[in-house]
Amino acid sequence: MTSLLDSTKDRILAAAEELFARTGVARTSLRAITALARVNLAAVNYHFGSKEGLVEEVYRRRLEPLNRARLLNLERLERRARKPSLEDVLEAFMSPVAQLARDPAQGGPTVMRLLGQTHAEAEEPFKAWFAGEYKRVLERYHAALCRTLPGIPPEDVRWRLQFLVGALTYPVAERQLVELVSGEAMDPADVNQVVERLLPFVAAGFRVPPGTPKPARRATRRRPKVTRNS
Amino acid sequence: MTSLLDSTKDRILAAAEELFARTGVARTSLRAITALARVNLAAVNYHFGSKEGLVEEVYRRRLEPLNRARLLNLERLERRARKPSLEDVLEAFMSPVAQLARDPAQGGPTVMRLLGQTHAEAEEPFKAWFAGEYKRVLERYHAALCRTLPGIPPEDVRWRLQFLVGALTYPVAERQLVELVSGEAMDPADVNQVVERLLPFVAAGFRVPPGTPKPARRATRRRPKVTRNS
DNA sequence: CCTACCATTAAACGGTTGTTTCAAACAGGC
DNA sequence: GCCTGTTTGAAACAACCGTTTAATGGTAGG
Numbered sequence: 053m054t055s056l057l058d059s060t061k062d063r064i065l066a067a068a069e070e071l072f073a074r075t076g077v078a079r080t081s082l083r084a085i086t087a088l089a090r091v092n093l094a095a096v097n098y099h100f101g102s103k104e105g106l107v108e109e110v111y112r113r114r115l116e117p118l119n120r121a122r123l124l125n126l127e128r129l130e131r132r133a134r135k136p137s138l139e140d141v142l143e144a145f146m147s148p149v150a151q152l153a154r155d156p157a158q159g160g161p162t163v164m165r166l167l168g169q170t171h172a173e174a175e176e177p178f179k180a181w182f183a184g185e186y187k188r189v190l191e192r193y194h195a196a197l198c199r200t201l202p203g204i205p206p207e208d209v210r211w212r213l214q215f216l217v218g219a220l221t222y223p224v225a226e227r228q229l230v231e232l233v234s235g236e237a238m239d240p241a242d243v244n245q246v247v248e249r250l251l252p253f254v255a256a257g258f259r260v261p262p263g264t265p266k267p268a269r270r271a272t273r274r275r276p277k278v279t280r281n282s
Numbered sequence: 283m284t285s286l287l288d289s290t291k292d293r294i295l296a297a298a299e300e301l302f303a304r305t306g307v308a309r310t311s312l313r314a315i316t317a318l319a320r321v322n323l324a325a326v327n328y329h330f331g332s333k334e335g336l337v338e339e340v341y342r343r344r345l346e347p348l349n350r351a352r353l354l355n356l357e358r359l360e361r362r363a364r365k366p367s368l369e370d371v372l373e374a375f376m377s378p379v380a381q382l383a384r385d386p387a388q389g390g391p392t393v394m395r396l397l398g399q400t401h402a403e404a405e406e407p408f409k410a411w412f413a414g415e416y417k418r419v420l421e422r423y424h425a426a427l428c429r430t431l432p433g434i435p436p437e438d439v440r441w442r443l444q445f446l447v448g449a450l451t452y453p454v455a456e457r458q459l460v461e462l463v464s465g466e467a468m469d470p471a472d473v474n475q476v477v478e479r480l481l482p483f484v485a486a487g488f489r490v491p492p493g494t495p496k497p498a499r500r501a502t503r504r505r506p507k508v509t510r511n512s
Numbered sequence: 513c514c515t516a517c518c519a520t521t522a523a524a525c526g527g528t529t530g531t532t533t534c535a536a537a538c539a540g541g542c
Numbered sequence: 543g544c545c546t547g548t549t550t551g552a553a554a555c556a557a558c559c560g561t562t563t564a565a566t567g568g569t570a571g572g
Contacts, residue, residue: 078308218452219445253487
């Protein structure tokens with residue numbers, strides 16, 4: 053049995069999560085983790101087999117509930133109404149992110165920085181698992197979005213879903229950068245704001261009629277190009 | 283004088299760029315770089331002072347032209363018409379990305395993966411420089427966007443600009459993940475598609491009237507339901 | 513020719529990495 | 543109690559890291 057109080061395993065997970073989110077996986081040594089967790093160095097290899105094993109567990113612990121909530125939300129939504137609104141579907145996808153960030157027991161705001169670093173970090177086998185999980189969710193939402201948006205070709209919906217993921221991931225992940233650029237500190241509670249502000253933004257984007265390949269350029273651009281200094 | 287043919291310096295830069303984009307900076311050793319470049323290990327420290335120096339040069343070489351093109355595009359746009367259209371401004375911001383990705387001499391598609399890894403990687407001093415450069419560009423575009431979008435509060439414009447950056451960065455950066463999820467390989471030439479498809483998407487988002495704080499919540503979907511405080 | 517000077521080479525440096533070892537401390541079942 | 547299996551502790555392991563050194567090759571200027 054592992055956990056009534058903060059077991060060794062839990063403390064390692066918490067410390068690793070904190071450091072991974074702050075510095076990235078590759079730059080975080082096991083010694084830094086075990087020092088922060090006040091745990092012996094060997095405990096990591098004992099409990100998780102290897103650093104890779106620890107990394108997988110840290111991410112899995114957060115990503116699994118997130119994706120499960122997303123799928124559950126959509127399921128519940130479709131059971132309630134055969135034709136949910138676009139906004140409902142989008143909120144079902146985005147709100148679990150805010151929920152996670154709000155609950156310190158589930159990682160709090162730290163977990164969002166983790167998500168942003170997911171892709172750059174991680175070794176091959178874990179990356180494959182992660183992509184597989186994510187694919188299931190995105191496929192499911194793609195189908196749901198196509199249903200609420202007849203008239204938009206599925207391929208367009210797929211692209212726009214990618215845009216949504218990017219717009220959602222980037223601001224919460226690159227918090228440090230966002231702060232520097234905006235001059236304003238981003239409160240952890242502002243993850244709600246991200247969702248609230250992003251929802252109408254992407255909703256409008258999803259509804260754009262397809263197939264207008266080029267937005268009309270006012271007057272033909274006479275001299276198209278740049279000062280090539282190559 | 284360094285460069286008539288592929289000098290040592292150039293080969294190091296090319297190899298480093300390739301490996302940084304593929305594996306990330308932290309996971310890429312100088313030995314891997316010099317092996318790929320078929321160059322002596324010490325050459326890196328000789329030409330760039332340190333690994334950090336090399337990292338900075340690799341990124342600077344690509345980011346500087348990108349940001350310069352963005353600023354130049356906007357300048358030229360505003361000189362031509364005092365009130366450029368929203369689409370024009372957005373294209374001025376996004377098109378240099380596609381241009382870079384199209385030109386192998388400027389890094390080609392590889393450079394996009396670099397951009398995506400920018401934030402997670404990099405040490406403090408370089409990060410500060412990068413954020414400063416980026417901030418200048420974003421501030422400039424923020425002002426331009428506010429001018430084309432009177433009626434949208436500047437703070438909303440700022441958020442939406444963040445969304446744009448995220449939506450633009452993510453799909454081109456996480457190419458591997460996108461491929462896995464979409465099942466389709468993303469051709470380097472498709473960076474054009476990203477821009478073409480993203481432009482109308484975000485344009486619609488930017489035009490959304492502000493101040494609709496909550497999209498209708500769960501039970502009542504029909505009613506606009508504009509209750510909630512700000 | 514010789515002398516500076518820059519570029520390149522091979523080898524080694526100290527430090528940190530993830531991982532392992534082995535003994536000690538601990539738990540609960542009989 | 544004693545015993546079995548699990549968990550922790552301090553120390554050591556080999557491998558790799560970024561960096562430095564010292565000697566070399568090559569080339570332009572005097």
